[in-house]
Every structure is written in C-alpha cells, then in structure tokens.
Amino acid sequence: MENVIKCKHCSSLNFCKKGFRKTDYRGKIQKYFCNDCKRFFTNDDGFYRMRNNPNIITMSIDMYISNLSSRKMRNQLKRHLSHKISHVSVLDWVRRCTLKVHKFIDKQGYNLGNSFYADETMINREGKLDRFWCCLDWDTRLITGFHYSLSANPIEAQEFLKKSIRKGKPRYIQTDAGVFYPRAFRKLFYSNKIGGLTIEHKIQNVRKTKIHNYRIETVFMKIKDRVLDFRGLKALWSAPILMTAIVIQHNFIENHSTTDEVPSERAGVNLELGDNRWLDLIRLSNI
Known part of the structure; x- marks a missing residue:
C-alpha cells in the first residue's frame, strides 16, 4: 500500500x-x-502534528502494551535516549493510535476457522468489576471479537456475539455455562427454517466436566497479567480503548507462542509489515 x-x-x-x-x-x-x-x-503520514519522533512514539506504545507502565517508559526514554516526555503523553499516544489502527484493521478480510471459543472475565477498574468479553478462533488464534461492558446479561452477551462473527461465521462457538449465553444464542442464531441454531452452541460446564474452557482462558491469563499494571484503566471512557490496544497487540504485533506466527497473518491478512509493526499499521491506517 x-x-x-x-x-x-x-x-x-x-x-x-x-x-x-x-x-x-x-x-x-x-x-x-x-x-x-x-x-x-x-x-500526513499518521503522525501529523505530533511533536515526537514516530519511532519513539511506536516504541512507547509497544512497550506500554507489553507490560511497562507509562512512568517506567518515560524513565527509560530519559535514561537511555535523553528524551524527556510526560508519562501522560505515553497514554495519549496509545489511545490516539489505537483508535486509528482499530478502524483500519476492522475493514480487512479474514480467513477464519470453524471453531470459536468465547468467554467473559472481570476487569477491576478503580474497584468496580467491569466485564471484558472475548472470542478466539482456535485455528488462527485470532481474537475475532471483544466487548467491554459494566455487567453480564443476555443483552450484553448478544452484543458480544454480534461482534464475534463480523469477521467470519464459525460452525460452533463454545462458551462456559453462563446463564446469559443460551438466550443470546437463541435470539441471534435461531432459524425457523431449520428449527434450530444456525451456529451451534457448545457449553463447557466446569462443574460437571471438571474441564475449563481452557482455549480462551489462556488468552485471559495474558490479558489479566497486563491489566494489573494499566494505570490508565481508571476512567470508563479510557478502559475500552486500552483493552482494544491489547487485542491489536495480540492479533497483529506479537507471534503466538504455540504457532510462532502472528494470528492475523495466519488468518490471511498479509499487510507486509516490517519489524516496527505499530509504525507500519499507523501509516497504513492513514491511507
């Protein structure tokens, strides 16, 4: 491009x-x-009217999402590159670039598998337990959809499932035994023509099987490990943007530890990104 x-x-x-x-x-x-x-x-190369070097900006974004706090990132730049910035600038860069890149990657075409795994987890935002919903395609390890809400109920589950299948429809979606999922599935996927669901709903009830929905739980372990250090997660307007940044990092930036491939590339989205993948994504999103 x-x-x-x-x-x-x-x-x-x-x-x-x-x-x-x-x-x-x-x-x-x-x-x-x-x-x-x-x-x-x-x-406008994606960094229009931004005072700092694009490499400094993208390195700060990458390190912040990878597990370095904004204050520690500020200190690293000052010690190693003699570059003075505010820790608030790091958060601003993350939020600004995340919104821009998210619009771009949402328009891409994805070649996904037939088995999706979905679940929700609680996110501690200033003492308030919000919900983060996430759906994973097992074949590519791509996060196909996510949703941030203040509670868990059939309406929020329905909104989450809509987002999960925008990139492609699977043969089935496996969830835990959450009481809100069956109603959301019936509302979205029930067909009178076939007398059932167009997308099969598999339920992994850990109380009966003693087996967790581990394929999505491994993603949540990674997300929760990062969220613990997210100081910018205090505000409700900021929290969904930072969670979006984690999803972009998972889908487009980092190699998956099992497949040793970037999930988006396994899903057929080849943007020919260089080593500084955030830099290239920001520039592509500006075209």
Missing part, C-alpha cells in the same frame, strides 16, 4: 515541493505548495 500525497485543504494532486519545516525531534519535514488553492501543507 502506497501513501498517496494530496493537499490536506482541497485534496488536489496538483502541488510542488516547497522547502522544509524544521522540528526539534522529527528533523526536517517536507513542505508542499498546492497550485490550486495556493496553500502550504505537509503530508
């Missing part, structure tokens, strides 16, 4: 290079002059 440069004021392609804009941390940035609207502009 190529970033097509156009005038940010009138979207014209009739422009010429006209000097540079000097910045403290990003060096010289090429300026352009539009021959149609007679105005200057710079190309």
Whole structure:
C-alpha cells in the first residue's frame, strides 16, 4: 500500500515541493505548495502534528502494551535516549493510535476457522468489576471479537456475539455455562427454517466436566497479567480503548507462542509489515 500525497485543504494532486519545516525531534519535514488553492501543507503520514519522533512514539506504545507502565517508559526514554516526555503523553499516544489502527484493521478480510471459543472475565477498574468479553478462533488464534461492558446479561452477551462473527461465521462457538449465553444464542442464531441454531452452541460446564474452557482462558491469563499494571484503566471512557490496544497487540504485533506466527497473518491478512509493526499499521491506517 502506497501513501498517496494530496493537499490536506482541497485534496488536489496538483502541488510542488516547497522547502522544509524544521522540528526539534522529527528533523526536517517536507513542505508542499498546492497550485490550486495556493496553500502550504505537509503530508500526513499518521503522525501529523505530533511533536515526537514516530519511532519513539511506536516504541512507547509497544512497550506500554507489553507490560511497562507509562512512568517506567518515560524513565527509560530519559535514561537511555535523553528524551524527556510526560508519562501522560505515553497514554495519549496509545489511545490516539489505537483508535486509528482499530478502524483500519476492522475493514480487512479474514480467513477464519470453524471453531470459536468465547468467554467473559472481570476487569477491576478503580474497584468496580467491569466485564471484558472475548472470542478466539482456535485455528488462527485470532481474537475475532471483544466487548467491554459494566455487567453480564443476555443483552450484553448478544452484543458480544454480534461482534464475534463480523469477521467470519464459525460452525460452533463454545462458551462456559453462563446463564446469559443460551438466550443470546437463541435470539441471534435461531432459524425457523431449520428449527434450530444456525451456529451451534457448545457449553463447557466446569462443574460437571471438571474441564475449563481452557482455549480462551489462556488468552485471559495474558490479558489479566497486563491489566494489573494499566494505570490508565481508571476512567470508563479510557478502559475500552486500552483493552482494544491489547487485542491489536495480540492479533497483529506479537507471534503466538504455540504457532510462532502472528494470528492475523495466519488468518490471511498479509499487510507486509516490517519489524516496527505499530509504525507500519499507523501509516497504513492513514491511507
């Protein structure tokens, strides 16, 4: 994918290079002059009007989501790169870039398997126990859908299941014995034509089988380990964005420990990302 440069004021392609804009941390940035609207502009590469170097920004995002607090990240940049920033800037970068990348990756086409595993877990947000719902495709290890809510009930379960099948419909979805799931499945997937569900609902009742829904529980172990250090999880408006960042990290950034592949690439989404995958995702999301 190529970033097509156009005038940010009138979207014209009739422009010429006209000097540079000097910045403290990003060096010289090429300026352009539009021959149609007679105005200057710079190309938006995903980091438009951001004062810091894109590599610093993406490294901070990656390290923060990987388990380094925003304050520790600030200290690392100061000690090793003599680069002073506020810990609040790290959180702002994570939230801003997560929203941008999420819109982009939601439009991609995914080649998924037939077996999905879904569950919900409690997230401690400033003493309040919110719910984070997550659905995993076992073939690719891709998180197909997630949902953040204040409680667990059939309506929230229904909303979660809608999001889980947007990327592709499985043959069955396995959940635990939560009482809200059967009603949500009937509401969404019941067909009068076949007299049953279009997507089979498998229930793993740990009290009867003594077996956990372990395929999704392993994902929750990883998520909960990270959430413990999320200081930005205090506000209700911020919490879903940070949880989205964890999902992007799982799906597009890190190799899965079992398959040694990035889940999105196993699902047929090949964006030809380089080593700095966050940097490339942000730039692609701006095209």
